[in-house]
Amino acid sequence: MFRLEGKTAVITGAGSGIGKAVALLFARQGAEVHVVDLNDEACRSTVVEIESENGKAVAQVCNVTNQQEVKNTFEKIGKIDVLVNSAGVAHIGNVENTSEADFDRVYQVNVKGVYNCLQAAVSMMKQQGKGVILNLASIANNVGLPDRFAYSMSKGAVYAMTLSVARDYIKEGVRCNCISPARVHTPFVDGFLAQNYPGQEKEMYEKLSKTQPIGRMAKSEEVAHLILYLCSDEASFITGCDYPIDGGFIKLNN
Structure with a gap:
């Protein structure tokens, strides 16, 4: 179950953390993984680790905040069966002490970066008549967290974009879901x-x-396993959903 042979998967932010765990797991499950990251060294390190396990991987150094760069990268890949939007940044602060520069930085990566990747991938998936997208949201789009103003804004946007894409492209065979981790x-x-x-x-x-x-805290590998399920053919009836993976935070932390 949950095999990905014959599938091309694009993982953003795959140089470290959750993105890297997803890239490693997808490669073990048979996918050709395109490791997308801004950090060239981290990007290539993930590829080397995948290849050491006889997996298939390609390094794609790319700034997800640059729309043309994303389009060029995705067009070079040519076929995308699975997109995992894992690239993101964090920020600590409330509305008063969040500077305009900090707000813009979080927006550029966590919102515009996801939008850029969605736009580039959806048009390709639409032509193929199928595709799966998984976005990284957060418990911050479900509950109020202290001192997470800009971060919560960005993850709320990710959740809304997930629902919008799922609704707009359901008849084109494109599934789109998100997950909401607590601390990892x-x-x-x-x-x-x-x-x-x-x-x-x-x-x-x-x-x-x-x-x-x-x-x-969760382990990156635990989050990766949920992502694998949602991106696999076994989850073919699931779209437009947000899955908490939070150690009971949303429902039990009261």
Whole structure:
């Protein structure tokens, strides 16, 4: 089950974190994976890891905020069966202390970047008469999180874009869903703790982990397995849905 032989998958933000975990898993399941990332070194590192397991991967260094660059990259790939929009940035702050520059940066990557990839991929999938898209939303588009104004804005937009694409292209055979993770242990989390809590990383990691009722952060691989299911033929009846993967955060954290 959940095999992806003969499918071409494009994963943005695949140089690290959730995107990398998805790229590795998809390759193990037989897909030809196009590893899209702004960071050339990280991009190629993921490809090398996939190839070390005899998987098929191609590095595509691309800035998702640049529409023409995205179009050129996707046209070069030529065929896209699966798109996973995983590229994203975070920001901490409320509406008062979020600067215009910070707001624009989050918007450019998390909203416009997803839009650019959707626009480029949907036209190709429409011509093929089939395709699957999975967007990375967040629990932030389901509940109010403190000091996450710009980030919540961006993920709410991702959720809305998911519903819109699912509705507009259902008759063209294009499925579009999103998932809403809670905290996931990625290199970003480790970097954030090192920068903001030097010497207290372990203590703060435990504190953040316990904000999930399940008592820990998710692993990138756990998120990747949900994404695999939603992008597989076994999930062919699912479109226009948001799937929380949150350790009970939305329903049990009260």
